[in-house]
Amino acid sequence: MSLSRNLTLWGRASSANVQKTLWALEELGLPYEHRQVGGSYGGLDDPAYRALNPNGLVPTLQDGDLTVWESHATLRYLAATYGQETLWRDDPRQRAIVDQWADWTATTFQPAWISVFWLLVRTPPEQRDAKAIAAAHARTVAALRLLDANLAERDFLAGDALSYADIAAGVALYRWFTMEIDRPAMPGVENWYLRLQQREAFRKVVMVSYAELVGKLAF
Numbered sequence: 544m545s546l547s548r549n550l551t552l553w554g555r556a557s558s559a560n561v562q563k564t565l566w567a568l569e570e571l572g573l574p575y576e577h578r579q580v581g582g583s584y585g586g587l588d589d590p591a592y593r594a595l596n597p598n599g600l601v602p603t604l605q606d607g608d609l610t611v612w613e614s615h616a617t618l619r620y621l622a623a624t625y626g627q628e629t630l631w632r633d634d635p636r637q638r639a640i641v642d643q644w645a646d647w648t649a650t651t652f653q654p655a656w657i658s659v660f661w662l663l664v665r666t667p668p669e670q671r672d673a674k675a676i677a678a679a680h681a682r683t684v685a686a687l688r689l690l691d692a693n694l695a696e697r698d699f700l701a702g703d704a705l706s707y708a709d710i711a712a713g714v715a716l717y718r719w720f721t722m723e724i725d726r727p728a729m730p731g732v733e734n735w736y737l738r739l740q741q742r743e744a745f746r747k748v749v750m751v752s753y754a755e756l757v758g759k760l761a762f
Contacts, residue, residue, distance in 0.1 A: 549607045618645070659680055694732060698735070713739050
């Protein structure tokens, strides 16, 4: 297989989904061009961008003549193509566990935590719905307890080494631990967060200010 390494990532750096792809690119040490679109940068409705991603969302990853959208699809592609010795698992049994947590993040964990973030951080104070925040918080805590139980027995979600499942789910942790919200003690999750903070790629692209998003529903 010929690897082009002609990588371009589209999407604003403050997007959690874009941060997943950025984290993978940095983790793998790949050279890439980052083009900021979305939010204050605009461009999502430009015909040229819609030709790449008909959803008008971010991230969009280009590798030569290949274009991939959906954050978890970009993670799997980068891991399979460039992360054979790191983020990828050749053994289908091991990879099934990675995919299990990555897909669970998409269906269960992210919808919960991102609701907390929208309702508490992105919604102006005068428009906040305390009941809705409490419900989203409860869903997030329930999901985190599943992560906590899993992480009580291993360093990372699918074993003793980082995989793309950790990127898919772990991108939430900086926001979770910096939002002004109650956080029940969860040693497994807390230790996982500490391990992720030791990774330069995590610090560079995930532990970044989200001040531009505060109080902005239409961004």
